Amino acid sequence: MVVSNLRKIEIRKGTSRIILISSLFPNLVVKVPIVRLRVGVKTIFTERKRLHNKETWDEEVWWGIGWCLYKGILDNWREYRFYKNTKHQFLQPTFFSLLGLINFQKRGELIQCDYVKFWRCIHNATDRGAMSDSHHFSETRNFCLNSGVKILDYGSPRTQLIIKKFGVKIMEDLDLNFPELNRVT
Numbered sequence: 001m002v003v004s005n006l007r008k009i010e011i012r013k014g015t016s017r018i019i020l021i022s023s024l025f026p027n028l029v030v031k032v033p034i035v036r037l038r039v040g041v042k043t044i045f046t047e048r049k050r051l052h053n054k055e056t057w058d059e060e061v062w063w064g065i066g067w068c069l070y071k072g073i074l075d076n077w078r079e080y081r082f083y084k085n086t087k088h089q090f091l092q093p094t095f096f097s098l099l100g101l102i103n104f105q106k107r108g109e110l111i112q113c114d115y116v117k118f119w120r121c122i123h124n125a126t127d128r129g130a131m132s133d134s135h136h137f138s139e140t141r142n143f144c145l146n147s148g149v150k151i152l153d154y155g156s157p158r159t160q161l162i163i164k165k166f167g168v169k170i171m172e173d174l175d176l177n178f179p180e181l182n183r184v185t
Contacts, residue, residue, distance in 0.1 A: 014153065015135070016072035021107065028095075031079075031103040033072025073100035075155030082160050090167035092150040108144025108152070113178055115140055125173040126166040133158040149174045149181050 010021040013034070020030040077100030083091050093106045111118075119138045122130050130137035133156065142153045148171060154163060163170075174181060 016075050016155075025107075027107050029105050029107050031076055031105060033070075033076055033100065035069055035072065037069065076100035076103045077155075078157065078160070079103060079105075079153075079155035082154060082163075086164070088163060088167050089148075090151055090163055090171050091154055092144055092146060092152050105152070106146065108146040108150060111140055111143050111145055111149060111181055113140060113181065117177065118174075121173050121177045122170055125170045126162060129162055129166060133162055137162070145181060149178075 008023045012019040012021070017031045017033055020032065022030075076097055080094045080097030080100070080103055082088075083094040092108055094103055095106065096104045118140050122137045126137075136142055136151070136153050136156060136159045142151060144150055144152055151159075151163065151167075154160060
């Protein structure tokens with residue numbers, strides 16, 4: 001019986017994480033980091049040949065290797081800590097993280113609305129501040145319904161700054177401009 005349920009796992013791939021949605025856990029989604037080990041190792045050897053000396057490697061090389069190996073883990077961990085420390089009403093709750101290796105987040109219904117109008121609303125609510133993190137704020141798939149509109153992907157420090165500063169205003173503006181999203185789920 002469990003085997004048949006395992007086949008019903010929906011997998012969504014983000015930039016740095018994979019999201020698993022299963023009927024086994026109807027109220028949760030599981031986020032696991034994407035670790036690009038092959039790309040990270042390849043980068044090390046490519047840059048080593050190019051620069052011949054580890055001491056001359058600049059910060060960008062190390063950042064690139066770190067991004068390949070650790071970005072998803074860091075995003076998971078930061079997302080969990082941000083929710084735990086702020087309990088901001090705009091955040092979809094992240095209940096547990098095993099040091100960023102796996103996160104459990106409350107499941108919500110993805111919103112369906114006009115993309116351009118949605119982005120314009122967020123853009124205006126943040127006094128154009130969302131432009132500095134358009135990856136997270138311009139994609140409607142990063143939001144869900146759960147007693148109002150909530151953001152799903154908030155592991156980036158830049159995203160967190162925008163939420164701290166404008167999160168309540170974004171929620172208020174979305175409620176005004178998208179009354180169809182105000183229903184309780």
